[in-house]
Amino acid sequence: MLEIKDLCVSYGAIEAVKGISLTVNDGEIVSLIGANGAGKTTTLHTITGLVPAKSGSIVYDGHDLLKTHANKIVTLGMAHVPEGRHVFTRMTVQENLEMGAFSLKDQSGMTKDLDMVFDYFPRLKERRRQLAGTLSGGEQQMVAMGRALMSHPKTILMDEPSMGLSPLLVKEIFNIIVTLRKEGITVLLVEQNAKMALSIADRAYVLETGRITMEGKASDLLHDEKVRKAYLGA
């Protein structure tokens, strides 16, 4: 379980996150939706130790993440699929995936893990020797997700996986997120695509300029008048 309490994060004078509390229970897909600059990425970066918190707490399976080094957080079973994918463009698909593996020494484990990723993303198998920089945006998203899966995470934090993808590819990526949940992986999904995010999530939080303004069952938020007006273009 991931539990954030009263989290505040600032960049100098800019208060990006202003006292948010949220919980992600094991086995859930929880969405964090909100407009540009709401503080979504900042929240994820604070969870994974890339940005320091000003105050508040983040506890994951009993570990105080604010006192845990970013490198160590991965070993607790938390993987991060960053906004913009950040694949290693001059490395092949396979090399990118191998970078996500726990131990680069265990070759038999590596082969098994690559096969697991290729089961999720057959398209990557065909392109395993292709340089990641030459992949389409959707394929790069698959590499970023595959790389995260290589560490056998219990929880995956995803930052706008749908960004820049065609509706068909968005569906494909979201179907895989649902499959991950079926296999017991917990997902914290940050999205601007509120409609898609709410349609697959169990629960959701709405973040507005650093504050959580709404929370609840995703299906309820999907039908909420305020959410529809602000985020679903209804």
Ligand SMILES: Nc1ncnc2c1ncn2[C@@H]1O[C@H](COP(=O)(O)OP(=O)(O)OP(=O)(O)O)[C@@H](O)[C@H]1O
């Ligand atoms: N490194 C930084 N230095 C200074 N300010 C920053 C930094 N990163 C983010 N911010 C500011 O913090 C606020 C929240 O940014 P954040 O990236 O968390 O938003 P977001 O919800 O992820 O937005 P988007 O949907 O556009 O990705 C914004 O006002 C942004 O300008």
Ligand SMILES: [Mg+2]
């Ligand atoms: Mg962001």
